[in-house]
Amino acid sequence: MVTKLVDTEEKIKIAARKIFTQKGYAATRTRDIAEEADINLSLLNYYFRSKEKLFNIIMIEKLQEFFGVISPIITDFRLSLEEKVEKIVENYIEMILKNPDLPIFVLSEIRHNPKNFGIKMGVLHLLSNSSLVVQIAEKNSKVDPIHFLLNILGMSIFPFISKPIMMAGGLFDEEKFKSLMEERKRLIPIWIKATLET
């Protein structure tokens, strides 16, 4: 077989990533994906057998994108607490700016299918054994690491989730939103530090 100009399987996956993350599993039609990929509908089933199988492949990818940011950082004992916070915030905001649909997609699909996907081994177990908890305890034993992490992620991720509301108001555009988030990259570590002084 000669090399295809564009690998068909990858072309379908690219389309699937776009449509699934935009509209979610239930609202996505396999025909939408086929059209976006500029291929015939049967091709999709030929390559991936079913909508659900294709979805699972994309979902696994997206979960890794979403959780992959934080895991290596919180376990890296070479990084100080301050450096960890800076890196988590910067990496998350950076990554989601490039992939704005990711948070709502991941969080709402997990919700609709909480059993599947090996998130069990996920972030929380990881957190308990990380060097992050030790460093938090050293800094301020009163602050529960769970609260600490919820604060960082809440401040970093929530703006993206509420973005449609801000945009609907007409007071915000893409440009303005992006610079808002660039500002937060700098400010959130400062604010987080302040919460540890309490």
Add this chain to the structure above:
Amino acid sequence: MVTKLVDTEEKIKIAARKIFTQKGYAATRTRDIAEEADINLSLLNYYFRSKEKLFNIIMIEKLQEFFGVISPIITDFRLSLEEKVEKIVENYIEMILKNPDLPIFVLSEIRHNPKNFGIKMGVLHLLSNSSLVVQIAEKNSKVDPIHFLLNILGMSIFPFISKPIMMAGGLFDEEKFKSLMEERKRLIPIWIKATLET
């Protein structure tokens, strides 16, 4: 007509609230709602004409629940900045504890239909004219009210959005989550205050 034991229209709406907020518009079948309401499918169309009309009714309700919490507080000039923060946090957490599906539902449905629903007049316009911005400026002119609000809401609401992840880990149950949020009711105002000292 004799008084019905349970008003049929209201019975359908109760079922619709439950199913729509749990599964979202696209994943909801009108048959699911009919079954949940313990009525025939055609009844649903008899009372509400279509799935979309029924959905719009529920959606309006849910938007009011979601945004109704914050509007009266940020415009109330009798409340101090500290009181405002306390009330926003407490009211949001209180309300969402009773209606855990609300945040993801509202935020993801808005995202899938950003034009509809008069959110335009929404929170942001309200914010610009509120007494909150004045009070923030008095306290610390460096802090943008938008950042301030995103921090409060992010810290209060994000935990509910990420709850399915925490639960999947098996380290958390309903009980534990609830007491975590009760703790945050007390702590978030303290943390927010700390961010204003920077």
Add this chain to the structure above:
DNA sequence: TTTTAGGTGAATCATTTGATTAAATCAAAT
């Protein structure tokens, strides 16, 4: 050149799903 095997697409199938229809029920008014 012929064969072979993977790749491709038009047409079609079976099921799901939102919506409609027409008949039945039931209580109150006449």
Add this chain to the structure above:
DNA sequence: ATTTGATTTAATCAAATGATTCACCTAAAA
């Protein structure tokens, strides 16, 4: 008792949708 108008239901429709079929193509191997 009959009529009336509001509810309620079983049956069915038409469109949407996930999936399959089968014929055809293409390029490499024999």
